Amino acid sequence: MSQVHVLIQTGYGLNCDDETDHAFRLAGAAPHRVHINSLIDGSVSLKDYQILVFGGGFSWGDDHGAGVVHSVRLRTHIGDQLQEFISEGNLVIGICNGFQTLVNLGLLPGLDGNYRQRSVALTYNDCGNFRDQWVFLKADPQSPCVFTQGMNHFELPVRHGEGKFYADPAVIHRLEAQHQIALQYALPDGSLAEGHFPDNPNGSVQDIAGICDPTGRIFGLMPHPEAYHHFAHHPDWSRALELNRRRGISDIPDMMPGLQILKNAVDFARSVQ
Secondary structure, three states, X not given: OOOOEEEEEEEOOEOOHHHHHHHHHHOOOEEEEXXXXXXXXXXXXXXXXXXXXEOOEOHHHHOOOOOHHHHHHHHHHHHHHHHHHHHOOOEEEEEOHHHHHHHHHOOOOOHHHOOOOOOEEEEOOOOOOOEEEEEEEEEOOOOOOHHHOOOOEEEEEEEEOOXXXXXXXXXXXXXXXXXXXXXXEEOXXXXXXXXXXXXXXXXXXXXXXXXXXXXXXXXXXXXXXXXOOOHHHOOOHHHHHHHHHHOOOOOOOOOOHHHHHHHHHHHHXXXXX
């Protein structure tokens, strides 16, 4: 079985890299935490990896806006390498600050195969403050997104101050028509949040929580999959465990939604090697 190598960026305010490393390891990959300076100076090459992770955090302290400085630095120094990495069919995931970086780079939404033009934005939450909470999510079963295949309705945590997805109505229409809206904020019953706070924690248009490019190989989302790879990560885990016991269910789930998202990517990358 071929090993899938995952590059997780670190440095300058990026965090969640240890958690992401651990989660990808559980998903069956070989993750490597790499400082972005090692990519820039060429001591580490993207050619050695099949999955590139833009992780969460506050790169450069969100100076000039979340993900702005990080995107400019990468575009300036390794922009062509990123384009080549994508053209070769590799996978990219941007989580929270990483999602913000991807849209600033223009890697998402990638309409018409253009991975350089910025056409969407992630801006300040409508509520005016930082949100740290769990949200329900609904996946589009028709989306080409590699990361959400086979998934439907689940929970993940969010923690961000600039998570509102916004774009021109024409762009939103194209994303809908091409099923690039991979994840939307939802209610506990699986219906869409329809903009209602706090189920939609930031005011994203069309309840957008995550999008992919037309190929489904580039995925950005505000929720944190690396933060829900174990049953006990959920704040109601003990209550759920007791309810299961009363229903005669003794098994503890071992494939939580966050881990499933990463495992989908690893399995896909292995299948195309």
